């Protein structure tokens with residue numbers, strides 16, 4: 292599958308967000324969309340998912356369709372009346388998965404995400420990290436071609452954030468589908484992104500991440516060297 296942007300321009304009224312953006316999202320790759328607040332990261336997610344249409348240019352889906360792209364929004368959208376089990380089960384009920392297979396998939400996804408112990412709890416009984424994992428489980432359970440995560444760790448404390456990032460990386464390695472993560476955190480970008488797309492000048496600049504897949508420790512100097520380089524590029528993008 293691939294999602295190809297050709298000369299895409301998008302504006303909100305007079306405000307130009309993207310101008311002549313061309314890029315191709317490829318199968319099985321993890322992308323991180325990185326950029327300062329208000330630059331257009333969430334807008335780019337909406338364009339990928341087909342929730343917004345560009346004023347000019349084309350977006351072409353090959354081997355996938357917007358229906359097979361799942362988005363986990365920043366707000367999570369967990370219903371107060373649904374337990375964690377029901378959150379994960381809902382997409383399978385909607386696509387009429389038979390009951391036995393539904394039960395098997397929900398049980399296994401709960402276990403993978405470390406949610407088995409809290410499967411009967413409602414959102415108000417969950418920690419921030421557990422809520423995030425439940426929302427991610429809902430996105431993953433139908434095994435979409437592409438999963439879009441909008442600032443998945445923004446509201447989490449430092450330790451929960453590191454755990455959530457490790458969980459996202461592990462899930463991605465297991466599934467090998469395409470993952471697109473929005474963040475404004477350069478450390479998260481270097482930890483998760485195979486290709487980092489720096490948003491600047493109403494366009495994206497792809498940066499391939501030397502840390503990705505290198506088996507280097509996150510606490511290593513090498514990791515922070517890449518983070519520092521990226522911070523420098525972000526600074527330049529602001530000027």
Ligand SMILES: Nc1ncnc2c1ncn2[C@@H]1O[C@H](COP(=O)(O)OP(=O)(O)OP(=O)(O)O)[C@@H](O)[C@H]1O
Nearest residue numbers: 303304308326327328329330331332333334335475
């Ligand atoms: N519906 C809308 N109408 C008009 N302007 C909008 C609309 N949605 C977003 N914008 C503006 O477009 C710009 C890009 O918004 P977007 O939410 O894509 O940025 P972002 O990079 O995701 O920001 P953040 O990191 O703060 O979430 C912002 O300046 C925002 O105020």
